Amino acid sequence: MLFTPGPTAVAPEVREAMAKPQPNSAVQSEFTDLYDQLCENLQAVYGTDHDVIVPGGEGILGLEAAIASLVAPGDRVLCISNGIYGDGFADFVVDYGGEANLVSAPYDAGYDLDAIEDTLAAAAEAGEPLGLATLVHCETPTGTLNDLSPVLDLLEEYDVLSVVDAVSSLGGTPIPTDRIDICLGASQKCFSAPPGLTTAAVSDRAWEAMEHREPTSLYTNLLPWRDTTDGFPYTHLNANVAALAEAVSQVRTEGVENAYDRHERAAERCRQRGRELGLSTYPDEKRASPTVTAFHVPGEAERIQQRVESDHDIILATSLGDLADDILRVGHMGYNADTEKVDRVMDAVGDVIA
Structure with a gap:
């Protein structure tokens, strides 16, 4: 009996959907229809009108791709953390040439709002405003659910884009997605589908910011997923998409x-x-x-x-x-x-x- 916080046990109906013969994602419209319906259902779960995309790759792909898509060398990023995944965002920022301004709180405490506001204010006063902030909704290693609203209030006040890791909360608890610029999920947590897919709800502001960045790769670039009318950026994981589509459909039915x-x-x-x-x-x-x-x-x-x-x-x-x-x-x-x-x-x- 698998009772871990991801990957989670997979329902029989989801396993059956994955085992069926799958359409070719490159040439058959049946797959595109399935993908589009999945994204529409995910919008309902996210509770947003933002675009929702489902790239192929385990949930960590989404965290890295969000940074790769928004951070250019020299960009200053506010990384808000009270856990391992919050700290990990800062590592991604550095990997892509950005400057990570890490505001940490103890792992058993909530976010330090005073320190966050002080950091945002100091950067603005110095004429070097922070353009992007990263934060984590559910820090899975400690079971901590962070209250995002007070932080999002501050980010909106200082006009800062937000990237939120909601991998372990999406589908299990409400998320203020419409206030978030990139809200990341994954298949193997609350949806109880097999690992292999990232989900992302992306605001118009985030898409616009991506368009002004020089792409560093294909696989860790979210922008090509904005419009899949003429095909996907690379061969999609058709069986995984079928499994996640069934899992999300079950959430909609419930x-x-x-x-x-x-x-x-x-x-x-x-x-x-x-x-x-x-x-x-x-x-x-x-x-x-x-x-x-x-x-x-x-x-x-x-x-x-x-x-x-x-x-x-x-x-x-x-x-x-x-x-x-x-x-x-x-x-x-x-x-x-x-x-x-x-x-x-x-x-x-x-x-x-x-």
């Missing part, structure tokens, strides 16, 4: 708000069961994501993970980096946002702890 409620119920059940076992979340529950619960078990995460798998055939995740052995993660997202499944998982965790 109702996006109903899907959000289902994730909230699964998260609350998981944390209730955790409290009964004496487990605390990392961070506190007010900042915990409805898509993944990170239990703080210092020095015990790997042992519990291994015992849950060997004794109960359930696969959980630990964290990353310095917190790898301090956090046990339960991925109640997508197909696994189900209270009965959560109970089975937490029964196993309780047995191992006992």
